[in-house]
Amino acid sequence: MDKPSNRKYPNVNAHLHTPYSFSAFEKLGDALDQAVEEKVAVVGINDFYSTDGYDEWAKGCRERKLYPLFNIELIALQEEDREKGIRVNDPNNPGRTYLSGKGLHYPAKLAEPYATMLANVRRESNAQVEEMCGKLNSLLEKHGAGFKIDFNSITKELTKGLVRERHLAKAMRQAVSNRMGTDTTALRDFYNKIFAGKELKCNPLDYAALENEIRGNLLKAGGQAFVPENPEAFLPLENVRQLILAAGGIPTYPFLGDDTKGMFTDFEGDVCKAATTLKERGIFSVEFITTRNSVELLERYAGFLADNGFIVTFGTEHNTPAKEPVELFARGNQPLTEKLKRINYMGACAIAAHQHLVNAGKQGFVDLTGKPTSTSPDLFIELGDKLIQSAII
Secondary structure (H helix, E strand, C coil): CCCCCCCCCCEEEEEECCCCCCCCCCCHHHHHHHHHHCCEEEEEECCECCCCCHHHHHHHHHHHCCEEEECEEEEEECHHHHHHCCCCCCCCCCCEEEEEEECCCCCCCCCCCHHHHHHHHHHHHHHHHHHHHHHHHHHHHHCCCCCCCCHHHHHHHHCCCCCCHHHHHHHHHHHHHHHHCCCHHHHHHHHHHHCCCCCCCCCCCCHHHHHHHHHHHHHCCCCCCCCCCCHHHCEEHHHHHHHHHHCCCEEEEEECCCCCCCCCCCCCCCHHHHHHHHHHCCCCEEEEEHHHCCHHHHHHHHHHHHHCCCEEEEECECCCCCCCCCCCEEHHHEECCHHHHHHHHHHHHHHHHHHHHHHCCCCCCECCCCCECCCCCHHHHHHHHHHHHHHHC
């Protein structure tokens, strides 16, 4: 993947969540404004279970001379891995597998039965959070909080229709603040009580950290308001792959990579073996959220995968309340190397070309079965480079 060469590569962030799922950004346009400020020229919307933000993303990118990539993220269940206890890219739930779709058709379209599958998954996800909201209100009543959290208000005021547990944590944080103001002692006492005696670790005025603690202590497994996910909320991996293909996209596996202790999930510890398994499962594109990983790991894994025919892209996700750069950095705020920037740009070019061709009714990087249509992505890279350059200059 040597083309284009001998020039500086535009910065790419191919995985950004927006308020159409959950996002660090209050408005979708905030993500694009930050991209402009940080000189990130290619940006990929990558919301959970949703393509609803595509029109706003496309318009915002045109106005700012950014190149848009149209993506989606879903959670699948690989039953074989679950039965064997293999952790894939969810470190806590064997078999559960996050999968992105890159370069979907725009305007978004999805034929049956996949449109109904996606609608059912969205409905089950919202139902789980609504049940958690009920349990959270019971807990607040038990402790005499004097207020409740209204699920319908969350849906209308904090979401674009898809409700995540992070929205519920944000709603609780806002409700407590409205009740108690900025008295840190009172806030800390309240949270210590509602957390069943577990002390609040963060400054209660640090909203991002506070929402993370609310979510971790109350809404995750073991928390008093936790509700297990309905198995119907997860499609089999192959169904998710087929859904992405039906939407015109490229099935893409998000690598977790190494954690801060240098540990890997069972599936990812051997990159060569993981690559072989992904190809066997019809997946020929991968991505990394770079802030999770060391530069050394990114160079080793991304380099190997790119050399073995995978499309490789990077992103930041922004799927938590934390305010972080849109420009890519590795763990510890380490800049990406030129090699990594090249790999990321080449991957974005291939996705841009696929997206363009599919929208024109032509064959993209993968066919309807998910197999690459060429032994080399070079032609896609060249086309994608021309498309990107013409849009951003």
